[in-house]
Amino acid sequence: MLSRNQRFMLLSSSASFTIWGIIATIGPLAASGAIIHALPLKLKVIILLIGPIFAPLGNFTMGLLTDILGRKRVFIMTMSLYGIGVIIIAFSYVFYTLLIGLVLAEFGVGGEEMPSLSLIAEDSPLRSRAKWLTIVSDFNNIGSAIITGLFLIVYTSIMDRYALLVSAFILIVIMVIARVNLPESFRWLNSRGRFDAAKVEEKKLYIDSNGTSTGKISGGQYLGRFLFLAAIGISQYITFGLMAYVIGPYEFPSTYMDEMIIFVALLGASAAGFIAAPLISRGRKVYTAYSYIGGFISTLIILFLVPYLRNMFIFLPLLFINMMMSEFGWASRTTLEPELFPTRYRGTFMGIVRLAPMIGYAISVDLTSTFTLYQFILYNVILWLLGAVASVLWLIKGNETRDINIDYA
Template structure:
């Protein structure tokens, strides 16, 4: 016992080296449901563009409401998480997207719908950096990467479930609202119960009392270049391919595109967990972004040789979704590992907000794109991620099997 909130630093060693405890398991369940809702509600933006009271002229505003609110939520709540604690933030964000969910389910006009999406995504945007920080700080070192990948992969399942429910209910807005409302309500109740039972992050309690550790400028620049580049690639390609392309280019296929891409992403998360048991983080990152880049380039011969084959197009989209999740997994792991505890959540928020700002601009920038232009733009985004992954493979540090403190003591 000592002055650090009544906790001894020795507890961090037991967290890093021990098995997953009951409290850690409750935390995994709670934040997994949070990620499920994150994916579910993110998918609602494109899916609700087909609701009868949404005019075509307002589709762009429905789509942009989610990333705008996510960006603001990341930056606002990310700061609160570092200052007031992870558990406090979890309860705040739960309340925010709980109210947002009610507005969506009971919306009768475009303005209530947009307000509900925005409020829900504000809360979930704030929960993103908090979730990554909490899991990285509280999970055993030998399971940290696997837990981060497994938990965040639940977001893809949430989006796939939303798309499946939209397909099952057809064009019935009221039926969709009932299915969406029941799914969201059950998840919110379980989350409230489990979040009341989980502890605050021990690492945050201890290190909030210590002077901020410094990163030398060269380390910080390299980390930010890598993380922002990876985030731009994954945030934009997922959003543009899974969420935006349907309403813009294939309106009647929107639920199928959301479903197919997210099934691919879900499968990619399972593959990623098995890969992490065999290779290191730097290798995993390079393979993921190389695969995403190559599968995106594969759309070019498909367009040239069999441009009217919907099956070939959707198959490539599915395969790219697998690598999209692998790239997501690599980024999810590196974000909390490369920032010190005292500003881990805010650091993650800044990285993500950088990508979301470009995503918001891209929604309007790509609105008049042809399919060929759309795919070439996404290929360029994957190229950026591959270059960043290659730089990290050459110049970065390996983070696997190291404590968060050891990683931030590295000089490279």
């Protein structure tokens, strides 16, 4: 059961993650020659680095601001940034304007993630909190799959630009309509001492239970949570980006093949999100361990089959399965990050913990540009092993957050 305001919250966030997926994919598509043809490898690397550099800056900056200004107000700034960025990208015919457009767009969509996840975690019913965090964040993959599918269908740069503009325009209109009716987080209002306003907002929502209180959390416990989330973030985020977006331009230099790799990867991730939602709702710890161990095993299988990966009938099904496991890991992250930090500093702490994987991804994009295919896959295996070890340690020593009250003292 959801109230009218909660439905608008989910509509707004779903559209937001969809446009994030579109913008996150435009960089790799541009690197493959979809926007400006025949980019040299050096410029391809620069294009691929824009997202890993400016999305985390948006994460951190807007995460900080959303804890100060509230969840709703930040959306005005972020929508303006990526709206302008998309227009610049669509009308870019030289490298430098494409670069500027990508910078604005990536910073804007990166900034939307912290208020969106915080708001869903804080204003959703307890029993469906993980489900909505998982399904809504899966629209990132759906947006990526949609724009890649459109780029595969159309055959000219002009039509690619129209597809980008029309998709972005429709999504921004949906977001504007939804955000007029968007509730502010009653938990954030309470954390700021605005108790009367919080009561007004809470009455607009269906909240089944506040959950079980965990009592005061020590600084040492928060450090352990931070290190765990950073480890699984590094493992999942970097491997997802490398296998979905980077392996094509580096190892399969063909615009059509690059687009097909991205499309299959995002199709697998999109499908997995709807499978993950009911599974993670049963409990976080066991689910997370299975996800990261499965990701490690699926990547290890790809490593053993490296000599055969040039055959797309072998590589693409393996990639599809690997991206499903990556999405299972992503669902763990997007659920646990808002659940493990206090309301007053949730956006800030989430922004900080996401710096580690995003900076690691930027380094990895540059580092792997000279790797052989075997070295590239081996690097992914090592990163998945990090996540598997961290998830097993969390299974043994971590907190189960399924029924907890996330208003920590």
